[in-house]
Amino acid sequence: MIFLQDNVLLKRDIKAEDIKPRLLGHWGTCPGLILVYSHLNYLIKQQNLDMLYVVGPGHGAPALLASLWLEGSLGKFYPEYSKDKDGLHNLISTFSTSAGLPSHINAETPGAIHEGGELGYALSVSFGAVMDRPNLIVACVVGDGEAETGPTATSWHAIKYIDPAESGAVLPILHLNGFKISERTIFGCMDNKELVCLFTGYGYQVRIVEDVDNIDCGLHSSFVWAVGEIHKIQKAARSGKPIFKPRWPMVILRTPKGWTGPKELHGQFIEGSFHSHQVPLPNAKEDDEERQALQEWLSSYKPEELFTDAGDVIDEIKSTIPSDDKKLGMRPEVYKGYVAPDLPDWRQFCVDKGDQFSAMKAIGKYIDQVFVQNHHSVRLFSPDELESNKLSDALQHTGRNFQWDEFSNAKGGRVIEVLSEHLCQGFMQGYTLTGRVGMFPSYESFLGIVHTMMVQYAKFAKLAKETTWRGDVSSINYIETSTWARQEHNGFSHQNPSFIGAVLNLKPYAARVYLPPDANTFLTTLHHCLKSTNYINLMVGSKQPTPVYLSPEEAESHCRAGASIFKFCSTENGIRPDVVLVGIGVEVMFEVVAAAALLRKRCPELRVRVVNVTDLFVVENEGTHPHALKDEAFNNLFTEDRPIHFNYHGYASELKSLLFGRPRLDRVSINGYAEEGSTTTPFDMMLVNEVSRYHVAKAAVMGGAKWNERVKIRGQELTSEFDKDITETRKYIIANRKDRDDTYDMPSFDSSM
């Protein structure tokens, strides 16, 4: 596949014109991946197993594609790669070109739930896939490059979160060939004693397969042993006598890099060295010696003995291939496994309008009920403890699924708390891509740890959507709380709302960002997200009690609109305003409401319209995002020409880029998180980031003065007053080390004004 564009069955000697103009691909890892694939086939057939194959080194795609073609899975989903001469010609000649399948595993690869582009996540994705699939075994190859990554290094602990009674098993295969591109690898340089020690410490039983002369025997017997161990552990747990700290099996496979490829070239070793990493004979088209070496290499596999005249493989090979329903490339979990969750009515968890209530507390109860109604198809993964995010009500009918604590006696459980965002994300990906539903609550500032991992997932999802054969999957659902705006004593390091920006850069059809202003809006938002498919949903909210502005009905219609006028705190319900004040986010919205109250008292002549945006994408310039308001609707909400001041939870830059292209942007001002504030009080955080009620009120007066003559006259006086408020309040906070006692009282509004 790397070399040929014709003569793919080697019916004649290879000529220069049989070779592609541009040789692209990674040979080094392929022999091992094919070896494993073949053995898995044999094992599945022999023992009637349900397996998936997750491959860490994603650039080993040729190995996968070849195996998939051979078993007919490629032909099933792509008729042009049928199991005959033409199909084989098409596969080989177009590989890694603009006309064919890419040289990386991706969503176009049948059977794949993992891309293996950004290395480090194969194991955690595999563990996520086997959760709540008691009969599934995922064989997962980890290359020795990937093994160096942090996410992989901690993923080995994932066995400690697998309850063998309810979940399946991962069979990790650490595939060592000793080299990355040119440097040796850490694991390749570890001797067997070091490796056995390390993985025994992680909790595994280790078998090392390294005798290349007897590799089939060694690998097969190790696989049989491993499956036996897995079944032993599962049987014990399922018969009510679980083994404490079961020692799950793993296999370490040492094979030479580029094994069975050219031994040497121009006096340099190729097989077993880094020279075989990509294209071992880079000048095969022009150089006769290299082309001769290619001829010898490819002929050594004796294609004439393996293929029939029609281009199909011989029956002996076919006899090792599992039946359709068991083939690695046709597993239904992978492409048609999604079942919509059974969701409770979110309204029954709503709280009274006018109360102060924690949005996290409200959804905790809702999530509890979601678990009750979906015993084996919804999970929650969190790097923090639910306790810390005020979500612990979710644990009312379920437990934390941690198996290594002899005192906890964890029996299953919908919740995994592990202090690794990478593990949580990997688990959620594997779980979601095999048809189930996951949630990922996190401290806001640390969700960015999986920024690129989320982007990788979104790329996989994009290509999945572009295939004809992959069905829907659940959206992945992030809940950000413990935000910068109420960071209490956590300080500067715990302030980073940048994950919003990560989602904004995704393809519009998949990206969803919500900042519900209160508990009821958060409930309906979460409900909406959990039943949605194929999105990346990000919900941002507070864990602290905050005012509930809207009844369930109002919450629903507000969230459906994405943004609306908060009439109760607007002047005369917001008609004919001089200025529009917009809050996006919980605390910053409260500051807008408080600013409106302040203005009503100090500057009643200023006509204020207060708007809340809960669906961030409504503000984006018309024509890009499906939720973006048309200019007409935008103008209805924000007026055509009045100044608009945004008080925004995230970085102002995000809002700037969304609004870009809307007409008359010179009337817009934006304040947002500005990287200010160490350990201080909640209200001081508002002050130092210039999103306090005083800042909002000041912006309102400055904007309103352009349209309201009476405000203009008093403008200078009023803004000085607000400046003084800012200075005095900061002084007060520092002197008293606390906010004023009435800071979070909900202001009352006289709606007749």
Place this chain on the structure above:
Amino acid sequence: MIFLQDNVLLKRDIKAEDIKPRLLGHWGTCPGLILVYSHLNYLIKQQNLDMLYVVGPGHGAPALLASLWLEGSLGKFYPEYSKDKDGLHNLISTFSTSAGLPSHINAETPGAIHEGGELGYALSVSFGAVMDRPNLIVACVVGDGEAETGPTATSWHAIKYIDPAESGAVLPILHLNGFKISERTIFGCMDNKELVCLFTGYGYQVRIVEDVDNIDCGLHSSFVWAVGEIHKIQKAARSGKPIFKPRWPMVILRTPKGWTGPKELHGQFIEGSFHSHQVPLPNAKEDDEERQALQEWLSSYKPEELFTDAGDVIDEIKSTIPSDDKKLGMRPEVYKGYVAPDLPDWRQFCVDKGDQFSAMKAIGKYIDQVFVQNHHSVRLFSPDELESNKLSDALQHTGRNFQWDEFSNAKGGRVIEVLSEHLCQGFMQGYTLTGRVGMFPSYESFLGIVHTMMVQYAKFAKLAKETTWRGDVSSINYIETSTWARQEHNGFSHQNPSFIGAVLNLKPYAARVYLPPDANTFLTTLHHCLKSTNYINLMVGSKQPTPVYLSPEEAESHCRAGASIFKFCSTENGIRPDVVLVGIGVEVMFEVVAAAALLRKRCPELRVRVVNVTDLFVVENEGTHPHALKDEAFNNLFTEDRPIHFNYHGYASELKSLLFGRPRLDRVSINGYAEEGSTTTPFDMMLVNEVSRYHVAKAAVMGGAKWNERVKIRGQELTSEFDKDITETRKYIIANRKDRDDTYDMPSFDSSM
């Protein structure tokens, strides 16, 4: 510190008013941290050691601040925390309030080079700090929460990159207290056999200290043993007989969480349980029982026996404190260690204008010379192999510092290649914060893996700058290459320019983003970055040969300006244009140049000005970033009113947010990376992301038609032509699986036009 606002020496019984109104802090981890601090003091004094103390659990700040006050380091840098009654009162009463030091370790903490907010990086930072400091030992505490993170899990391998002949040593102390906030921890539930296996596998000798009744004896003897082992390994290496795979020492310390605190409250265990994580007596102000418990707890330390009347500690305690130059809080490496590197003349590495040359190749030679001139103070850390990024010339006089390969005989070396962005970043941070200079080249798409880690570093740097006592440190220097624009066969997963956006959101005085258009501009940019201090420098460039537009002199003045007109490809040197075409980035700039050539042929009546932006911040709205052009200069460059089309390397959203606020934005159009393109040809990547020459030319005609009557007449015809080019070229690429042969020929310009 968590509780008291008065009566800090317990001269009388604690009253309600002695207690702070808001109790904030983390008690659980503190006793262990203080224990270690005291023992390190004793050890330093006894053996005259050079040590630093890096603390993973950053919220253990009270332990550090107390110890620093006690040794006088706090008073040295903050006179208000003098070593007497007043100083102690100030420290305790203002702790974790808006008036005092925060409850998290940060740059305000003397002796600190690590914040410990986002967990996972303490170890790698420690290893970075000891590199090229042969006499330094960094004692690094890793909590059992942090130990669960991926970055920590792979950091244990860092010993494999430490050459004991030239570098110092890290003494890791895994501090297990068994709990996070409420859940057990992985490492807390591992038994001693599992722990010893695991860390033996990583390559350590392990000692476990867990007998709390003899903790001083156990910990001291283990520390003495560890320092002895370190010295043994170092002595062997420094006498020319290095031990292969030396087994570095580490200590596992098991102590009860919240040890010595209240044993129980209201019938619940506190000491040794998660209840001691934060504030063990949360209602001490209001609840008499809790206040009584507090009284007993604090009295149990017998302050009356430890403090003199003046509020200083007694001489017996003082006798264990090292001399000033050895104190953990006064180490010069931490706050005045920076020495500017000795840099070669970058001009001598320049290439000829008009050639095609790889920017990475050019800087590889320059970096080689930087290493030659700075044997022990400049290092390069990379998750990729230099080979792969065409930087391998940097290895001409130095090697890869990997110690675990018996065949490589690595003796030192300025380069560390390890497939973990987290390790690279941690190493660079530790190395930089102790006064040296680091570079971090990376595939563009995977640098985002350390997005939040970089933000954490920037936060540390911001607060360092705000102290009066910390000196300059080198900037940290990222080199992004292997970008999406030339991703060859790596496919969709290898495309992610989002790290630019991460830097854009930093505080303006620290953020620097450069996209030099050719090899010579890259050279002068790198030179500039390496001599700069306190910035986060991001440089983005291509590893492929690309046209060299500018001579060394031109490159220098272009980079000094940040952006300028490329006269050679502009109509009549760019005067009186109908449209301004701007390239930011290497390949997208070449497309702008090619578009200008195309337009000159097909639409000579359109007057085109071509601009290159190399310093991204010049476009930002006036008044924010120090590099932002004033509106007048902006208009001089981009004209006052003509349409501007940006062809941008990153996400368009970034440029939108930068430009927001500039007048007349309705004349601006922006194309950038749009998340399109799997494995395909380089030019197809331009086409599918709509940044090809045809897209630029089409945008130019559409813009220019507004100002040029003749262009307007032909506008429709021309844009259809370009549309056809786009369609036809894509067809050609897919059919031929390659770009047209002349795609990358530099177009010639007749400057008289």
